[in-house]
Amino acid sequence: MIIESYSFGRMKVDGIGFDSDLIIFPEKIVSSWWRVQGHYLQVRDLGEVLDYQPEVLVIGTGYSGCMDVADEVKKELEAAGIKYYIEKSSRAVEIFNKIDSKKKVGAFHLTC
Template sequence: MIDDYAFGRITIEGRVYTKDVLLLPGEEVHSPWWRREGHSLDPADLEALLEDPPETLVIGTGFYGNMDVPEKTLKALRDKGVEPRVARTTQAVEELNRLMRTSARIAAALHLTC
């Protein structure tokens, strides 16, 4: 579960992260999580996640929503049976916490800043 999120900072299970995070099912956190192109999410950026795809991937596009999620990325997720949910990171964190109460096969890719 996400304890708290503010611009550039997220707390997961009591641990603070200041770099973008990829949260895999089972609450395994990869941080810093880097993308090929800083403000665009490419399918290759999700390789670790797609090795054992979750049911749902919550994508946080940043505090102001500046990270782009191209259609090719959404298609790659759907082709693997993953339901993408895209929102600004504040709303994505709320959605993630809600979903984690009902399913263990939830993952998240969260951009923490812009």
Template sequence: MIETCEFGSIVIDGKKHTSDLIIYPDRHTEDGWRRKSGHRLSGDDIGDLIKSEPEVIIAGTGVNGRMKPDRELRKLLAQKGITLIAEPNQNAMKSYNKLISAKRVGACFHLTC
């Protein structure tokens, strides 16, 4: 469960994280996540998350929604039958919390911008 998400931090199950991160469907997290191209999200950036076979990937695109999934990522996920929800962090947090009890969900959060 994501408890809070603010500029530069996110609290998941009582633990505060202060760097961009990935949440896998088994709920373990990978801190210090970086993208190859700043505010563009590509398949290479979340390859291990895709391999973990989620039904849904939620991309927290930043406080102001500046991180954008690229077209190729959308195509790749569609081919694999994975739903992508990309939205600003507050909305992404709500979507994640709503879906985790019903689906196999992974997520990635850009904590600034």
């Protein structure tokens, strides 16, 4: 899947527009992704991602980077052998689109 555009609160993926946080898997998109503590990403917020076991996970922390990522998330990803990037969402989009892997996943906070 290719992210065609991103702006505050809006993302277009393969011709479909989204206006809520989302997780992009190779074969599906989980829209309206919400975290237990909103702007604080925890391991339990990534259950489906961890079950999928991607090669790479790109985390977009929002337009201004307001979503914090718990250290436990990083440790869990490292323990699972998942390469990860954590960036403001605009930069995360660029990284996601450049990664050449059939098992990449993107988790994007679209606002803040």
